[in-house]
Amino acid sequence: MPPSSLRVVYAFAREMHPKTTDIFIEYGTAGFRTKASLLEHVVYRMGLLAVIRSRCKNGRTIGMMITASHNLEPDNGVKLIDPDGEMLEQSWEEIATRLANVSDNDLESTTGQIIKEVNADMGLKASVFIGMDTRYTSPRLAAAAVHGVMALKGTAREFGIVTTPMLHYCVKCRNDNTYGTPTEEGYYEKIVGAFKRIRQTLPVYGKYSTTLHVDGANGVGGKKLNIIKKTLDGELDLVLFNLGGNGGKLNLNCGADFVKVSQKPPVGVEHVPFQRVASLDGDGDRIVYYYLDDNNRMHMLDGDRIATLLASYITELLKSCAAPSLALGLVQTAYANGASTNYITQQLKVPVTCVKTGVKHLHHAALAYDIGVYFEANGHGTVVYSNNAKNTIKKIAEEGEPEQRKAASLLLNFIDMTNETVGDAISDLFLVETVLCARGHDARDWHAAYTDLPCRQLKVAVQDRNAITTADAERQCTAPEGLQTRIDELVAEYKDGRSFVRPSGTEDVVRVYAEADTQESADKLAAQVAQAVFDLAGGVGDRPELPA
Numbered sequence: 001m002p003p004s005s006l007r008v009v010y011a012f013a014r015e016m017h018p019k020t021t022d023i024f025i026e027y028g029t030a031g032f033r034t035k036a037s038l039l040e041h042v043v044y045r046m047g048l049l050a051v052i053r054s055r056c057k058n059g060r061t062i063g064m065m066i067t068a069s070h071n072l073e074p075d076n077g078v079k080l081i082d083p084d085g086e087m088l089e090q091s092w093e094e095i096a097t098r099l100a101n102v103s104d105n106d107l108e109s110t111t112g113q114i115i116k117e118v119n120a121d122m123g124l125k126a127s128v129f130i131g132m133d134t135r136y137t138s139p140r141l142a143a144a145a146v147h148g149v150m151a152l153k154g155t156a157r158e159f160g161i162v163t164t165p166m167l168h169y170c171v172k173c174r175n176d177n178t179y180g181t182p183t184e185e186g187y188y189e190k191i192v193g194a195f196k197r198i199r200q201t202l203p204v205y206g207k208y209s210t211t212l213h214v215d216g217a218n219g220v221g222g223k224k225l226n227i228i229k230k231t232l233d234g235e236l237d238l239v240l241f242n243l244g245g246n247g248g249k250l251n252l253n254c255g256a257d258f259v260k261v262s263q264k265p266p267v268g269v270e271h272v273p274f275q276r277v278a279s280l281d282g283d284g285d286r287i288v289y290y291y292l293d294d295n296n297r298m299h300m301l302d303g304d305r306i307a308t309l310l311a312s313y314i315t316e317l318l319k320s321c322a323a324p325s326l327a328l329g330l331v332q333t334a335y336a337n338g339a340s341t342n343y344i345t346q347q348l349k350v351p352v353t354c355v356k357t358g359v360k361h362l363h364h365a366a367l368a369y370d371i372g373v374y375f376e377a378n379g380h381g382t383v384v385y386s387n388n389a390k391n392t393i394k395k396i397a398e399e400g401e402p403e404q405r406k407a408a409s410l411l412l413n414f415i416d417m418t419n420e421t422v423g424d425a426i427s428d429l430f431l432v433e434t435v436l437c438a439r440g441h442d443a444r445d446w447h448a449a450y451t452d453l454p455c456r457q458l459k460v461a462v463q464d465r466n467a468i469t470t471a472d473a474e475r476q477c478t479a480p481e482g483l484q485t486r487i488d489e490l491v492a493e494y495k496d497g498r499s500f501v502r503p504s505g506t507e508d509v510v511r512v513y514a515e516a517d518t519q520e521s522a523d524k525l526a527a528q529v530a531q532a533v534f535d536l537a538g539g540v541g542d543r544p545e546l547p548a
């Protein structure tokens with residue numbers, strides 16, 4: 001592509017997607033995310049970048065997802081998906097940020113510079129898959145994405161409304177056809193098909209009930225489960241609520257993030273004691289379970305619980321397959337409840353790696369194991385299997401003793417049911433339901449594995465959240481000076497106390513996490529640490545209050 005044809009990059013920008021704000025925007029934990037009204041030019045420019053990225057990857061397909069996940073309705077966002085279905089390579093985040101922030105007048109030259117810098121062969125074909133969540137601002141942004149792709153003569157394929165993990169899956173399949181068919185139907189066939197095959201071999205017994213209530217967060221995940229529900233042939237009775245009708249607002253008082261952070265059940269369902277409920281987030285990549293007891297007390301079955309459930313079941317199957325040489329490990333972040341980490345290392349005897357927040361870090365660390373289970377406490381996670389693991393299990397399924405073959409075949413279906421590209425609420429739901437069914441367990445049995453330490457998350461608004469820097473997988477605060485010492489002093493006053501702070505990558509706040517032996521202590525510790533952040537890191541607005 002001769003440099004003169006970059007003229008159209010400017011023309012599209014000026015005529016259709018001009019930059020109308022000077023607010024600096026950064027490619028964060030999950031791409032760009034802010035008020036939808038500030039994003040059109042950013043999404044257009046990411047369309048350009050996706051084409052350049054595709055050409056850098058020899059014409060392999062790149063994904064673009066328009067979503068703001070668990071954020072409320074007025075927000076939106078965009079993130080790029082790399083050819084293997086994983087998050088955009090980290091070194092490109094700075095390039096994305098640069099391209100998003102230049103003026104329209106400098107867009108053409110900056111695009112040219114980037115093409116040179118990354119050495120993209122603009123003569124190659126380029127392919128970009130575009131998906132969006134259910135926000136009313138998404139179609140307009142998806143159109144801007146298409147224009148970005150067209151401006152650099154790439155081919156855009158629009159998937160319409162899909163969950164984030166479905167798009168990751170389709171990108172992966174398009175670039176590696178051994179993984180599956182790159183369509184929504186292909187996704188259902190693989191994941192739901194594997195679930196149904198397993199169900200035919202596992203009788204429903206014990207305390208397991210095939211009824212599962214699901215909170216769709218008024219987003220895309222619930223809508224897709226509504227399609228899947230009709231094909232389940234009674235293997236699982238999904239009772240779906242918060243599907244987006246009846247004035248329900250996206251993620252408002254519902255959904256995985258609301259449930260996990262507020263530790264409250266979502267609106268929209270009648271609460272029956274011990275009923276198993278799952279909550280998805282707005283774009284269908286997170287899931288947490290919970291139940292209420294007969295005192296209306298909520299018991300959370302979050303990402304840590306899902307990780308331990310899956311890791312223990314896979315370990316069991318590996319034993320039955322007699323494949324002990326395969327190393328299984330678990331990856332968490334500092335938000336993982338301390339009790340879960342103890343349980344994993346001491347009871348399950350599974351090694352744990354702790355990494356920085358953000359799935360890209362977890363995913364990467366999980367790849368170091370033959371079988372890596374990774375979950376953020378908020379319910380975002382999956383399992384990844386190395387080729388060595390897959391080949392070993394396949395071989396046992398074909399050549400092993402009858403009992404080993406049985407376990408290995410089950411495990412192969414379990415692998416097919418897993419969306420290995422990224423955390424996926426729908427895939428995770430089927431994985432969890434499979435383990436509970438196989439064990440004849442209800443939600444209480446699942447919860448009985450260990451007792452969570454009470455915890456609390458708070459947010460503090462500060463002048464510049466990046467004034468907070470961290471080390472040791474975010475467990476230590478390295479700036480501003482004196483803050484870590486203050487946190488250490490506060491933590492020392494509480495039994496089982498632990499607390500850390502970090503700047504959010506998706507909101508303009510500093511997040512505070514605390515846990516301790518009682519809820520009262522966890523609440524108080526969190527509030528004290530929030531005050532320390534406010535005082536030492538330039539808090540704005542009202543000073544955080546201590547609990548009464």
Ligand code: NG1
Nearest residue numbers: 029030069358376378504505506507
């Ligand atoms: P930030 O805003 O950086 O804390 C949140 C979640 C992450 C991750 C991203 C992307 C927490 C504490 N943080 O990031 O784990 O899921 O959103 O959606 O849950």
Ligand code: ZN
Nearest residue numbers: 069281283285
């Ligand atoms: Zn999400």
